[in-house]
Structure formats: C-alpha cells, structure tokens
Amino acid sequence: MYEVDFADVKGQENIKRALELAAAGGHNVILIGPPGAGKTMLARRLPTILPPLTLYEALDTTKIHSVSGVLPDNASLVTTRPFRAPHHTISDVALVGGGSDPMPGEISLAHNGVLFLDELPEFKRQVLEVMRQPMEERRVTISRAKVTVDYPASFMLVASMNPCPCGYYNHPEKECVCGPGVVKRYLSKISGPLLDRIDLHVEVTPVKIEELTNAERPKVTSTDIRERVLRAREVQAERFKDLKDVYSNAQMPSRMVREVCQLNDTGLTLLKTAMERLQLSARAFDRILKVARTAADLAGSADIRIEDLAEAIHYRSLDREGWAG
Ligand SMILES: Nc1ncnc2c1ncn2[C@@H]1O[C@H](COP(=O)(O)OP(=O)(O)OP(=O)(O)O)[C@@H](O)[C@H]1O
Ligand SMILES: [Mg+2]
Ligand SMILES: [Zn+2]
Known part of the structure; x- marks a missing residue:
C-alpha cells in the first residue's frame, strides 16, 4: 500500500531513530527544523514502521470511516492504519467533529493511526485548543441541542514546524533574521495547548549536499x-x-x-x-x-x-x- 520507505531518506539516522521510538511506544512527536530539511518527507514515512492493525482495531476504525462515508466503495474493512493530514486552514468542526448531525472529525478518522499536522503554527489557535481534551481522553464527545455523540479518537500526533517565521533559528549555517521576541512568540502559539502533550521534540537539520547527491541508497529500510x-x-x-x-x-x-x-x-x-x-x-x-x-x-x-x-x-x-x- 505505502510505496514510500525510510530508505528513500538519505542520512538523518538520528531522526529515523526518533521516529522508531515514536512508533515503538506510540509517542506523539514534533519535528522542528528549517525549510527543506525533510520534515514532511520523514513524517509521511512513519506509517511504514507502525505495527499492523489488529482485527479489533480494524473493525473499530472501519466503523468510524463508514459513518463518515470515507470508506472506499469496494472496501469492507480498513486494513492499514489511517494517516490523516488535514490542511492548516481546517475548521475546528472538521478537525474534532460536529455539525447539526454530528459527524466524526479528522481526529476520529485518524483513530488507531496517525494525525499529521504539517506546519503546526499555521493552524488557527482555536483549532489546536479544541484538540486538547480529546487528545487526553482519546475520544471526543460532541454535544448538540438534542444529541450527544461520542467518537473514539486515539491517534498518534505527528507535527512539524519551522523554529521561527523565517525558518532559520538555530540553523548551523544560515542566519535567522527574526527580530527580538519573535521566535518566542512564534513558539508560544502552540506551547500552551499542545506542546505539553508531545513526548518527542526532534530537531531536524538538513543533510549535507554531498550526502543528498550520494547515489548509494541507505541500507536500513x-x-x-x-x-x-x-x-x-x-x-x-x-x-x-x-x-x-x-x-x-x-x-x-x-x-x-x-x-x-x-x-x-x-x-x-x-x-x-x-x-x-x-x-x-x-x-x-x-x-x-x-x-x-x-x-x-x-x-x-x-x-x-x-x-x-x-x-x-x-x-x-x-x-x-x-x-x-
Ligand atoms: N535526507 C533527505 N534525503 C533525500 N531527500 C531529501 C532529504 N531531505 C530533503 N530531501 C528532499 O528535499 C525535499 C524537501 O523536503 P521536505 O519537503 O520534506 O522539507 P520540509 O522540512 O518539510 O520543508 P518545509 O519546512 O519547507 O515544509 C524532499 O521532497 C526531498 O526531495
Ligand atoms: Mg514540509
Ligand atoms: Zn528566524
């Protein structure tokens, strides 16, 4: 199903190790680094090292996907762990679920899989805020005037971010041009709601150009x-x-x-x-x-x-x- 592989990523052994830890223990992880360092590329490969769904998990995930109508026509069972990557313009209802006839949101579609929030600070603060409770409880309760529904939402959060608006704070070679206080403010956008719930903070620096152009494919798959x-x-x-x-x-x-x-x-x-x-x-x-x-x-x-x-x-x-x- 997944055509990507960690062997596509040159170098970055330490980052691969961090993602191995994340997959092994089900830990939430955030990748912090400058543009082009490979954050998105690495995160998209996480599903390739996750354990297969148990039958119970597969049934549970299928139920949610079926309610939401995202189950492909010819599929009766979800057999691979979900990998959901909503865009940062997403609304809070679309993320956690809701509406007049309450539907599951992305966090429930990611149940038993991965929720990937690329460029985390770009998400609306309110959207990140409403994720807090469900992340803690691994389920979400949506209350409307007449109905209250409860959907599972046990997912691994994988997030990425640049360290600052210009992207080069803490960079080994390039200079950060952000003014005083800007870096801190950028980080504080996410610190309250989410950072506390993320186990692994991984600093990603780009691999050297010689390594990138090395024709040899990394051995570890x-x-x-x-x-x-x-x-x-x-x-x-x-x-x-x-x-x-x-x-x-x-x-x-x-x-x-x-x-x-x-x-x-x-x-x-x-x-x-x-x-x-x-x-x-x-x-x-x-x-x-x-x-x-x-x-x-x-x-x-x-x-x-x-x-x-x-x-x-x-x-x-x-x-x-x-x-x-
Ligand atoms: N270690 C690597 N091995 C192979 N290719 C790489 C590596 N690092 C980066 N690349 C190449 O650079 C491209 C950019 O990487 P990617 O989009 O993952 O960066 P990013 O850290 O997400 O950047 P941004 O902050 O701009 O989103 C990748 O699509 C890939 O082609
Ligand atoms: Mg990216
Ligand atoms: Zn900067």
Whole structure:
C-alpha cells in the first residue's frame, strides 16, 4: 500500500531513530527544523514502521470511516492504519467533529493511526485548543441541542514546524533574521495547548549536499525498523494485557509510570540534574520516563538504563527555558 520507505531518506539516522521510538511506544512527536530539511518527507514515512492493525482495531476504525462515508466503495474493512493530514486552514468542526448531525472529525478518522499536522503554527489557535481534551481522553464527545455523540479518537500526533517565521533559528549555517521576541512568540502559539502533550521534540537539520547527491541508497529500510518496533510492542502488549484500551507506553496511566518506569539511584540523579539544568517542567518528568521505557523495550532491557534515560531527556528541546529565550 505505502510505496514510500525510510530508505528513500538519505542520512538523518538520528531522526529515523526518533521516529522508531515514536512508533515503538506510540509517542506523539514534533519535528522542528528549517525549510527543506525533510520534515514532511520523514513524517509521511512513519506509517511504514507502525505495527499492523489488529482485527479489533480494524473493525473499530472501519466503523468510524463508514459513518463518515470515507470508506472506499469496494472496501469492507480498513486494513492499514489511517494517516490523516488535514490542511492548516481546517475548521475546528472538521478537525474534532460536529455539525447539526454530528459527524466524526479528522481526529476520529485518524483513530488507531496517525494525525499529521504539517506546519503546526499555521493552524488557527482555536483549532489546536479544541484538540486538547480529546487528545487526553482519546475520544471526543460532541454535544448538540438534542444529541450527544461520542467518537473514539486515539491517534498518534505527528507535527512539524519551522523554529521561527523565517525558518532559520538555530540553523548551523544560515542566519535567522527574526527580530527580538519573535521566535518566542512564534513558539508560544502552540506551547500552551499542545506542546505539553508531545513526548518527542526532534530537531531536524538538513543533510549535507554531498550526502543528498550520494547515489548509494541507505541500507536500513522501513521493514528493518518495523521489525524492531514490533518486538518492542510485544513487550508492551504483555505489560498492559490487563488494561483496557492501553497498548503502548505513551498511553500508560500516570499512576503506572512510577511502577513501570523505575530508575536506579544513578538514573534518578541524572534526571534530577537534567530537570534543573534544562529547567524542565514537572510535566516533562513523566514524558521522559515513558520514552526511556520505550528505549529500554527496543533494546530488550527489563530495566531503564542510563543511556535510555539520556536519550529521552535529549528529546525535550522545546521545554528548555532558554530555547527561544
Ligand atoms: N535526507 C533527505 N534525503 C533525500 N531527500 C531529501 C532529504 N531531505 C530533503 N530531501 C528532499 O528535499 C525535499 C524537501 O523536503 P521536505 O519537503 O520534506 O522539507 P520540509 O522540512 O518539510 O520543508 P518545509 O519546512 O519547507 O515544509 C524532499 O521532497 C526531498 O526531495
Ligand atoms: Mg514540509
Ligand atoms: Zn528566524
């Protein structure tokens, strides 16, 4: 079904790794980088490394697609994970659902799949705001005068953004021409509503021109990455087998985090130091632990190792007070 493959993307090994983590743990991810760095290209390849739909998920997703009338005529079952990429001009009703005869929105069409919001800061603030609650609850309740309907909306959010209006803030070579305060204001457009709910902040820098023109195709394919993702998902399936609607580390209820994501003394010290040094918010704490758990699951490790924790901390760039300060 998907003709694209991660092997189409030259270099960017670290970004591919971040997306492997996202797929393995079901984590939300935001790609931040200058124009042309490959953000859209990378995000569109995420579905190629996700686990296949279970029969239950397929039925559930089919139900929603059928209600919305987006099921192709000849299809009786949705068999691939949805990948929804609404344009940034979308209305809040189209995104979360609604109308006089309440219909599911994009977040429900993305149920059990990916919602890709390319150029996140371009979306209307109101639109991002109404997504907050459904993201937390993984479902959406739409109330109208006479009816209240409830649609599932359990999706992975993948977003992309330039770091600033000109696009070159933090760029290794080009100079950002944005005035003082502009970068911070740009980021603050999305910080409140969404950033808190995104586990992985990934800084994408463009690959060098020599790498881009290198005729050799990267060896690691989507199939290779997907195999690792599947193994990590098996560990999680076992971990969450007694919980309803919890399949991945990202979905783990917070009361479970302390129990499942235990650190040793060295780990605790590292995390505390990092939180202070990077001035991370308390909210970042649980997110870091969940991502570290996923890194350990990918490595087949029962314990969270120091390198798993360090890797997870690394993906909190937008929390850093100094990032756009
Ligand atoms: N690592 C890469 N390997 C192969 N092609 C690449 C790579 N990076 C970028 N490209 C090429 O550059 C084009 C632009 O990339 P893409 O549109 O994904 O950038 P972007 O980061 O989304 O930029 P923008 O912020 O302008 O949307 C791609 O379609 C692709 O052809
Ligand atoms: Mg793009
Ligand atoms: Zn700029």
